[in-house]
């Protein structure tokens with residue numbers, strides 16, 4: 001299955017808005033840490049509903065936001081959710097970013113990077129388009145240490161990269177980025193039912209759900225493009 005066919009279907013089923021609501025629990029904390037200033041240009045890789053750019057326009061006054069996604073239906077939906085002409089949603093692929101070298105101040109990506117089939121190529125592209133001192137904030141919920149996310153692969157028809165924390169750091173460095181921070185952000189908002197309501201469709205036990213959301217949550221790796 002391709003990114004396009006998988007995620008076009010998600011968009012058609014309205015899952016883009018569902019993801020936005022769920023991901024916002026931790027995404028908002030990661031976004032608030034980005035050193036974005038008024039007038040900056042921000043690129044969102046795997047933008048989905050495009051919520052991150054809308055938030056950065058409202059809260060930071062970014063000058064330009066580009067939301068790139070490989071699924072045309074996702075892009076179509078994202079365009080419908082805003083009429084702000086400082087934000088543009090484009091169909092494209094992580095592996096060949098349609099931007100000039102040193103043209104982007106900051107990159108955001110939530111729950112998208114691990115769908116890359118050649119993640120090292122994507123990081124090289126990120127490194128190429130970032131201006132010196134620019135940052136990439138890469139947030140993922142599917143990662144090695146968060147064991148109760150591993151079975152997601154069975155639900156998605158695209159090969160997913162199950163990296164651990166150290167692999168993210170090493171790959172960022174190999175692409176020429178400085179690793180400025182790595183952290184997990186727990187999801188404290190999702191409601192976890194009492195133990196007697198398990199198993200659920202998603203979790204065998206309450207402990208598993210606590211581990212997934214409260215212990216591990218979102219893994220954030222922050223890279224900085226070196227100056228000069």
Ligand SMILES: C[S@@+](CC[C@H](N)C(=O)[O-])C[C@H]1O[C@@H](n2cnc3c(N)ncnc32)[C@H](O)[C@@H]1O
Nearest residue numbers: 007019046047048069070071093094110112115
């Ligand atoms: C799980 S969704 C996350 C969307 C959004 N970032 C969020 O937090 O809700 C992943 C998105 O990444 C996009 N995507 C996956 N692989 C891609 C690739 N190689 N190039 C461009 N977009 C890709 C998908 O089309 C999908 O919209």
